[in-house]
Amino acid sequence: MGTYVPGTGEEQKELLKSLGVAGMEELFVTIPKEVRLNGPLKIPDGVSELQVRKKMAGTAGENRVFPSLFRGCGAYRHYIPSIVKQVAAKEEFMTAYTPYQAEISQGTLQAIFEFQTMICDLTGLNAANASVYDGCTAAAEAVIMCRERKRNKVLLSGALNPQIIETVKTYMAGTGTEIIVVPAADGVTDKTELKRLLDEKTACFLIQQPNHYGLLEDYEELGKLTKEAGAKYVMSCNPILLGILKTPGEYGADIAVGEGQSLGLSLSYGGPYLGFMAAVSELMRKLPGRIAGQTLDTRGEKAYVLTLQAREQHIRREKAASSICSNEALCALTASVYMSVMGKEGLRQAATLSMSKAHYLAEKLCGLEGFSMAYEGDYVNEFTTVYKGNTEKLLRGLEDYGILGGLPLKGEDRGKIIWCATELNSKEEIDELIDRIKEVQTHEAGI
Amino acid sequence: MGTYVPGTGEEQKELLKSLGVAGMEELFVTIPKEVRLNGPLKIPDGVSELQVRKKMAGTAGENRVFPSLFRGCGAYRHYIPSIVKQVAAKEEFMTAYTPYQAEISQGTLQAIFEFQTMICDLTGLNAANASVYDGCTAAAEAVIMCRERKRNKVLLSGALNPQIIETVKTYMAGTGTEIIVVPAADGVTDKTELKRLLDEKTACFLIQQPNHYGLLEDYEELGKLTKEAGAKYVMSCNPILLGILKTPGEYGADIAVGEGQSLGLSLSYGGPYLGFMAAVSELMRKLPGRIAGQTLDTRGEKAYVLTLQAREQHIRREKAASSICSNEALCALTASVYMSVMGKEGLRQAATLSMSKAHYLAEKLCGLEGFSMAYEGDYVNEFTTVYKGNTEKLLRGLEDYGILGGLPLKGEDRGKIIWCATELNSKEEIDELIDRIKEVQTHEAGI
């Protein structure tokens, strides 16, 4: 049995003795007998570090890591510079708690302040928080920020990542807020429908840049319509692409949110990830979660603290803006290091490479038998194709070559595949994908 | 092209300008034109971090990592606790130089002082240094320590790891020292021969515990003979096994050396490894390399410094005990962490597990067709078998199953294999080895 208790045996006895207690059981006398466990827990006996590492290595080995990957839809395999992982692994950052004691937590606090600044710079807005759980919950929190007594209708673009829609729905269920999904047409939000649905009861409209299908929408016009109805305009963005795309700030958005995983975090089967949130200054006090602020210390020197805590659960309890307490601080730090290493040029390069590779991939794919683009609009790093053959067989066939193809859609979108490319997909890899698709197609035709 | 130069382009120009220099070339005017390179270096163009990581990952992939390994002979795959790697990777330890400035290097210095203490405790001797290059050079340095004006003959046991013999020979070549290898008989040093060779000109006798063939020798008696001739007794030891074996100190050795790789360092195709050296107090000032010592600072507090520097090259130049300057400090730190995590119980456990597995393996092997023990003596974690079949085919066959068998010997020892087991070889793994050998034998017989 492994243990992290320093003193077993003799030492335990010493401690018990100094407490005047005969045995461990006596320490638990306040627990009613009826609820005390009689037997041992039915959990395998503990093992040595060597054994547990071996077992878990075996479990990890039961997962297939695809050397070549063309799938995104909310989780992206971008290049992670070596120094990013190395800095984020520093024990001090790893093993600290939330920076309640500012004097011995200036490192964490300054890092949050820097992260907030970077998110503001990326989004073109002026107030950001220290992070929330992930991109989906960031969207839900943004919707909560927008609710007003007289505005309890929330419009969601039908071209949002479905997980965002689902999460917002769960968050708002039973709170008296009406959630309406504005249908998509040709892969983008139907403007006419949006116009029809917007009214004086609308709290906000939430849209994605680029959207679930990879398309860029008419954010200018959609924002105008939303603002005209007096509703808040919320954009969910891909942070790396904000290196080149027009910002929520420029589009007049009130709030920008997004999934920060691309900024130096590994895929990790979905988590830990990083929800980021930024808003116009007027909404600063409505932001949920931790916010670091600058101030002065008793010596007159610059210092950082957690601030605007009056919004938070430990002060306001049931009247708090959100119940969030732990967030994704270490992921935010990781993203900060990533952005410091990349800088604006690096972000631009990552975005441009991803875009160019995606376009090359799309062109090559559409040169193949049975493939065509699902939609006509502009796209960046992701796009959707229609495939006339059997998508399942196609993708399984590619997996045998170590390639994870795009994401096959279900239901009415059956036959569509959302593809993604990043700077990690070399031309060679894309060309190989194309060759393999041909092989799979030939093979299938042959049988 | 990658670069770690912070300011290229504009900044370079600024600096040049402030120096009143027109271009880089002007900085190199003192280099005679005749020796200046005219063209670029014929080295592939530099690449991005992403590309170099990919290339090197490819190169690493061209090496075969054997999940199951039964080879030792100077490099051992022991279990490395997670915390060992984590501590040794700390940037401060990694990126510092030799602790010339004691005030800002107390961490390094104290770590060396602790390492020296641990090596003394392990070997039963009283003076250790901060490390030398590896086990072979440690042996060579020990021989140098023993040389005296009237004693210029060095005896080496014929059952030493051949690399030690070769290294000592290279070190001593041309220094007027005679190196004689005392032949081995039945896998151990021939006592009669040793007795014959020992005389008043003998500086030292060097022996290994356990020896190259895995055998324990009669260290008591060999030491007695050596001391009777007035020569120094030097033992090269396996540090993990010193957790259970009688120590050089107990055997009356003057110097103990060894390869410290087992103490938490990975195999790494042979390096970096760790040479350790300990000696009786009287020989302290003859030890080569760095030594950390305890002293007091101006505030009257305990402090650590590099000491006894009068032995060293930067003071004594050509009269120095050795030219060693850089040693294997980070490896010594790693070994210290390993020993702190393991403690005496852990070392004993590692030694005992290795020994028991080796004996189990030997028993199973000798139950197979064609296998027998090469020697009769006592062994610990390594032993030698004789195989009547084709050793090369046997080992190749095992490799196909992901098993690296023992080391086949060459020359007159052809047909012999030196096997090794550690705590990482589970019973299951050993049983599988045995089954696979049978399969290979059957297969071979079939053809």
Place this chain on the structure above:
Amino acid sequence: MKLVFEKTREGRGSVLLPPLDVPETELKACFKREKELHLEALPETDISRHYTELADRVYGVNNGFYPLGSCTMKYNPKVNDEVAGFSGFTDIHPLQPDYTVQGALKVLSEAEEYLGEITGMEHFTFQPAAGAHGEFTGLKLIKAYHEKQGDIKRNKIIVPDSAHGTNPASAAMAGFEVINIPSNEKGLVDVAALKRAVGEDTAGFMLTNPNTLGLFDENILEITRVVHEAGGLNYYDGANLNAIMGIARPGDMGFDVMHLNLHKTFSTPHGGGGPGSGPVGCKEILAPFLPLPRVKKDGGNYILSDEGEDSIGRVRGFYGNFLVVVRALTYILTLGGDGLKLTSQNAVLNANYLMEGLKDTYPVPFAGPCMHEFVISLEELKKETGVSALDMAKALLDYGVHPPTMYFPLIVHEAFMLEPTETESKENLDRVIAIYKELYEEARKNPEDIKNSPKKTVIGRPDEVMAARNPVIRYEFPSA
């Protein structure tokens, strides 16, 4: 120290990405960002130094004693981090087909099984990313349950006044009205008040047990029965589970749903604020409402199942903070059943030893053997010397130990809530006791000195009022 933005200039940086190897695609002007980014890259040397400097200004468990009550700042084992770094875990896409991620699904499935055994709950979801997120999810389950029964009038959640702030906040977020009830003179739930509070509108009752005073509620069975009889469900805030693993199980105490904090009880690092993981466990009756997808076994294979029409839906993208679950599972497998029990025993033993060592100097308002944590009051000290709990906390900083949770629970004045955890040795506890005693003497002799602390930290006390009144929450780049 300077901000990262103040340490560089244009044109710096590393070459990380390869040149373009396909034709370049130009973004249409109308989609292009016009406002230039300010973010400048730093050269690696300076990044390395910047974050080393920041790390030097952070105090983590590896720096020393960290008895932050209710936060369970135990040692974070390195093997867990190493395992969570295996490529087989970090390099898999969350939308890979199930048959290519059997290992990942096994992790979730095994963790569900073992946490079920530890808590007495029958099902677990790992979607919640932190404790408060777990509370929110659990409360949504309660809501869905009552609605499914057609019992739509149940819209109130009862919460004791000693509860963590997240409890009422999560209840409100989940769309409930919050009813606070006071504690009794022993610091426990006032059962009479509870009885008065429950009724036809009671959706559920939330309890942290052992509570924030470190006390196990002796009336636990009566409490859960009262709530059940009124038609409500019982929610267990598992933040303090470190006291009772292998000793008692919320599932056996009448609780229907609960959350755990893997970053507390199960030793995963807190990262200076997160990532956490707040899995929610529940009894069979609530299982139909759990978030989707769920891991199921289909013959010998694991699958992610989307089936469950009564599900509350999704509370987060994908499946939660997966790598945190990997760490927690590694921890559970290392310790085994007996090891988990030993952990709780020693957590309680250490807390009692520390309390015993301090109680003659610092009054313990609610005495008796404590569980994993306890509360001392500095009220007397303040009356005598004017030195507050805050002052004492700041003075502790100069001794190189982390202060306890302060001013909580609210029912104790000038409170210090201490939770040493099981990973501290006797010597460490003895050293801390000595420091606290010395500090007490100091406070009586030189109160002004204490009020002016800390002195040895990199900053003095920051002006929090200034920060809140005139919030500066981002750096303003100098205009070009």
Place this chain on the structure above:
Amino acid sequence: MKLVFEKTREGRGSVLLPPLDVPETELKACFKREKELHLEALPETDISRHYTELADRVYGVNNGFYPLGSCTMKYNPKVNDEVAGFSGFTDIHPLQPDYTVQGALKVLSEAEEYLGEITGMEHFTFQPAAGAHGEFTGLKLIKAYHEKQGDIKRNKIIVPDSAHGTNPASAAMAGFEVINIPSNEKGLVDVAALKRAVGEDTAGFMLTNPNTLGLFDENILEITRVVHEAGGLNYYDGANLNAIMGIARPGDMGFDVMHLNLHKTFSTPHGGGGPGSGPVGCKEILAPFLPLPRVKKDGGNYILSDEGEDSIGRVRGFYGNFLVVVRALTYILTLGGDGLKLTSQNAVLNANYLMEGLKDTYPVPFAGPCMHEFVISLEELKKETGVSALDMAKALLDYGVHPPTMYFPLIVHEAFMLEPTETESKENLDRVIAIYKELYEEARKNPEDIKNSPKKTVIGRPDEVMAARNPVIRYEFPSA
């Protein structure tokens, strides 16, 4: 702080290894250790804290400016460490068959090729584990060469007085007699003195170039010619190669053999003292004498060849500090030919900029454009104020920057030898210049203050004399 031994007690520790799964073997009593080990295991919490505390007491390149002359303390890129950590490199046994380690042999072969191109040498061995080890190896080659020629009277190595201490020490170790020759008034080799020194007994001449004053010897071709004409060979100490990569090559200057310090020029971390790597390069005439085994190409495959009857033999186990070579190769591939040249250019540019910034305050005894490093003299300051170079170095510690190499080369009194390297930015250099100037003023105003420095470090100046007179080089465990 306490030693690790003072922080634990018997019976502590972690469970790292599995129980025995085969029959236990008992060691015979006569082989058993009788003297009990003292080493006690620490629990992980305490190990983590102990080494964190030690790390806090170490200053590395990541902590700040580190201009240790001739040590080339440049930034250590993280990608190199990451690559060196690949399982394909760390988990291979040095005695695996060649066909299973083609990647490792490729690393050695490519590194040999590129270092050859950089230096103008034709062959390299990676067996030497550090610079001094390389010197020793290179000198052995020279010895073997002369012996092979039957030229056995050549037993002298000529070394300038500005040489690193390792040069004469290595020469002596290799069995040579050392002849020191003085520098001329420009700080360069006194060619006339060299001419007088060479003769029939000259085995070789060792030169560090650029020398420790940071000067490239303008007479380099004459020097090597003089030695060659006398029948000797020329050895190049490559410690200062960082100044001339892509600009000039020792092989083109008449040198026959040299070593490199991968842990200096090629950015591998020095680890607080090692591991280094000191590969030795040579011209074809010396190739037969190189240590064995050597990496060769056999068709499309790499092999380790043991052939070479004239080899000096082995200077270390296996093939050298392999993972250091992996790092260096990664560095070379990252930079490419042009990047290496840019590196040297900026190393020289930074040194000149720093020298220019300091020279009005601190005299530069041997002026002119320097290479990668330069020497300033504090002799005047000492005469005026009594403040020595040592005092100034200690005062620098309080400014948080690492002092330069002191009192070396010996030909300059109160010397400071500064090597900023190419990885420092202009701002860092400007900051350092400001600090040095401020310190100079301080020394003139308050010399006693400087003499009492450092004040902010964790210890004051240690008593080195006490340490050497009464050496305490191990902890004495209290007897049980």
